[in-house]
Amino acid sequence: MEFQDVVRRRRMVRNYQDRPLPPGALDRILANATRAPSAGFTQGWAFLALEGREQTEVFWSHTFDAGRRSTFAHQGLFNAAALVLVLVSKQAYLDRYASDDKAGTGLADESRWPVPYWDVDGAFAAMLLLLTAVDAGLGAVFFGIFRGEGELLAALGVPSAYRPIGAIAIGYPAPEDGPSASTRRGRRPQEEVVHRGRW
Numbered sequence: 001m002e003f004q005d006v007v008r009r010r011r012m013v014r015n016y017q018d019r020p021l022p023p024g025a026l027d028r029i030l031a032n033a034t035r036a037p038s039a040g041f042t043q044g045w046a047f048l049a050l051e052g053r054e055q056t057e058v059f060w061s062h063t064f065d066a067g068r069r070s071t072f073a074h075q076g077l078f079n080a081a082a083l084v085l086v087l088v089s090k091q092a093y094l095d096r097y098a099s100d101d102k103a104g105t106g107l108a109d110e111s112r113w114p115v116p117y118w119d120v121d122g123a124f125a126a127m128l129l130l131l132t133a134v135d136a137g138l139g140a141v142f143f144g145i146f147r148g149e150g151e152l153l154a155a156l157g158v159p160s161a162y163r164p165i166g167a168i169a170i171g172y173p174a175p176e177d178g179p180s181a182s183t184r185r186g187r188r189p190q191e192e193v194v195h196r197g198r199w
Ligand SMILES: Cc1cc2nc3c(=O)[nH]c(=O)nc-3n(C[C@H](O)[C@H](O)[C@H](O)COP(=O)(O)O)c2cc1C
Pocket: 010, 011, 012, 013, 014, 141, 142, 143, 144, 179, 180, 182, 183
């Protein structure tokens, strides 16, 4: 697929067919995530992939209680063939920026970071996951984990240094899936958000 088509086609898909991913798709999606840029090439991320009903149920059972699940607006989300937790380690960045070639930045001290690059790097990687899913003819959605994070990470054996910036569901879009209500806000015009030369 042309890159411009991948960018234009990407949208968040919240309802999926009950259908497995094509062979190799998840491997390629995960491999591309590791091509993301990272501050100091720290690569302080981890991607925990769950594929197939048995594995994805571990995620849903910890993050959605029965009541919330039965009333959730997008029931087709639970059909997603795969889920990827995008995890980042803040400590990996503090350690990296305390090393000899970075010590001059003073960023071994967390309070001196202008923005949390661990979250920035996780977001860059997440975008590559989303775009690669589209390129593979699939749909995907990035979403936050609002409940059950601690229990989920314990159940999956995630080391305590890692926290999720969110999760990505991947699968074949269901025919009934449509754009989210939020998109009715409309895309802000270029003239409003792009500034050239000066604001
Ligand atoms: C940081 C972030 C968090 C998001 N969290 C959620 C979420 O929890 N649930 C959800 O359905 N969509 C979530 N979205 C998707 C946005 O609603 C969506 O990207 C936006 O409405 C634009 O639609 P589009 O991506 O389909 O073009 C999130 C997107 C981002 C970037």
